[in-house]
Amino acid sequence: xxxxxxxxxxxxxxxxxxxxxxxxxxxxxxxxGILWNLYFRGLSNPNRSIHIMEWxxxxxxxxxxxxxxxxxxxxxxxxxxGPRAQMTGPLSPGYWExxxxxxxxxxxxxxxxxxxxxxxxxxxxxxPGQERGWEAAVRARIDGLSDDVYTARVARNxxxxxxxxxxxHTRTEDAARAIDLPxxxxxxxxxxxxxxxxxxxxxTAR
Amino acid sequence: xxxxxxEESIVxxxxxxxxxxxxxxxSTLATLPxxxxxxxxHFRGQPYRYRxxxxxxxxxxxxxxADSDDFLAFRQALDANLSAPFVTELxxxxxxx
Numbered sequence: 001x002x003x004x005x006x007x008x009x010x011x012x013x014x015x016x017x018x019x020x021x022x023x024x025x026x027x028x029x030x031x032x033g034i035l036w037n038l039y040f041r042g043l044s045n046p047n048r049s050i051h052i053m054e055w056x057x058x059x060x061x062x063x064x065x066x067x068x069x070x071x072x073x074x075x076x077x078x079x080x081x082g083p084r085a086q087m088t089g090p091l092s093p094g095y096w097e098x099x100x101x102x103x104x105x106x107x108x109x110x111x112x113x114x115x116x117x118x119x120x121x122x123x124x125x126x127x128p129g130q131e132r133g134w135e136a137a138v139r140a141r142i143d144g145l146s147d148d149v150y151t152a153r154v155a156r157n158x159x160x161x162x163x164x165x166x167x168x169h170t171r172t173e174d175a176a177r178a179i180d181l182p183x184x185x186x187x188x189x190x191x192x193x194x195x196x197x198x199x200x201x202x203x204t205a206r
Numbered sequence: 207x208x209x210x211x212x213e214e215s216i217v218x219x220x221x222x223x224x225x226x227x228x229x230x231x232x233s234t235l236a237t238l239p240x241x242x243x244x245x246x247x248h249f250r251g252q253p254y255r256y257r258x259x260x261x262x263x264x265x266x267x268x269x270x271x272a273d274s275d276d277f278l279a280f281r282q283a284l285d286a287n288l289s290a291p292f293v294t295e296l297x298x299x300x301x302x303x
Contacts, residue, residue, distance in 0.1 A: 004253070062221065065253065071219045094252050159251020 001035065002058045003155050005165060006051045006093035007123075010085040017049070017085075018197075020077060022111070025200050027069055028053070033060025036201045040119050040194035043173065049085070050121055050194060052167065056205065058095070089123070089190060091163055096155035099135060099164075102142050107150035107169040109199045116196035117150065120176040122166040123190045130185035131162055137182035138166065148175035162187075169196065207242065207299040208265045210272075212258040212284065212292040220287040221253075227283050228258060234276065235260060240267020254289070268296070 010017050021039050028034045033056040042048030055061040064070055087093060108116050126134040135154070142152045150169040157163035170176040176193045183189075216224045228246040235241045244260035262268040271277055285291050 062253075066219050066222060074218055091251055093254070095250060157251040159249045163251070 001098050002055045002061055003096040003098065004053045004055065004061055004093060005096055005155075006087055007089050008049045008051070008085045008092075009045075009047050009088045010049050011047060012085065014046075021051075021198050023073065024051075025111075025198060027073060028064075028200065030069070031060075031064050031067075033057065033064070033205070034202060035205050037198070038196065039198040040121060041113070041197045043118075043193050043195060045192075048088075048192075048194075050119075090125075091123070091157050091160060094163075094165075095158040096165055097158055098153055098155045100139055100142065100154040101152070102145070103151045104145065104147065105150050107196075107199065109201050111198055111200075113195055113197040116199050118170050118173045118176040119194045119196050120166070120168040120170065120179050121192060121194055122181060124164045124166060124181075124186055125188040126162045126164065127185050127187050128162045131156075134164075134182065134185045137184060138164075141180060141182060142168075145179070146175070148172060149179075207302065208262045208268050209297040209299060210260045210262065210268050211295045211297065212260075213295065214256040214258060214284065214292045215289050216254050216256065216287050217289050218254060224256065224287045227287055231258075231280055231283060234280070235271075238267075238271055238276070240264060240270070258284070258292075265296075265298070 025037055028037050034053060035056060036052070036054040038052040040050040040052075053061065110116065124134070138154055142154070145152060145168070148171050150171070152168040153166070155165050157165075166181060168176065168179055173193060181191065214224075225246065232244055235244060240263040242261040242263060244258065247257045247259065249255040249257070281292070
């Protein structure tokens with residue numbers, strides 16, 4: 001499995017942003033190799049958006065990236081009027097590989113933000129050499145998660161092996177906030193709670 | 207040996223064009239005096255980030271190229287696929303293995 005994740009600050013009107021997310025998702029429905037497409041919206045910063053795509057492999061993702069249909073969408077977005085989206089933070093967009101996953105219950109899918117739950121999202125930079133210890137600590141925390149959690153995943157950046165991203169889907173905002181991530185061995189951390197605003201999956205492709 | 211590196215960030219979707227432009231650039235560089243070789247590196251952790259490393263016998267060899275019309279053509283060819291002009295970084299080689 002191969003994950004592409006982008007963190008953006010989007011300064012377009014919310015309905016324009018939504019139209020783009022829907023169009024992107026429609027395109028993915030015609031694309032081989034996609035497994036899960038997710039958009040998160042920041043609760044503390046509603047302009048902050050996270051887009052996560054799980055792919056069968058890197059080749060499928062990169063074939064999509066240079067496909068004429070996606071190039072046309074990219075071009076249309078680049079020439080649209082109004083304020084732009086700006087990728088923000090380190091390793092965004094980034095390539096990631098899953099190192100740990102726990103599914104407690106199937107997370108809801110669809111396009112209705114009111115029914116998709118919440119996500120705790122962190123990017124963690126572990127002190128080099130302490131990666132295994134941090135992974136063990138986060139595994140213990142994930143093993144102890146309650147039924148308020150749908151699924152938890154930890155992925156490592158393919159180019160920066162001490163960089164991880166943690167994504168935990170929860171039923172409620174309170175549950176997302178209550179998760180206690182291990183703090184030992186961390187050099188730098190971004191950590192916040194988001195509303196899941198779009199979730200499409202292709203379980204038969206897994 | 208002297209190393210000139212170019213930090214590059216491509217326009218999304220221009221990966222194929224980017225690699226082809228560097229193949230052509232390496233063919234041209236190979237005809238220049240003092241050019242020892244080069245490699246286009248793609249950062250595994252991000253889709254758009256590349257580094258083009260070129261090795262030269264001496265700083266003078268690099269400088270002769272950097273001051274020539276060949277460099278302007280080189281810059282234009284590579285920048286065509288980039289979201290911002292490439293950033294050049296120069297290194298003296300201190301230890302080799």
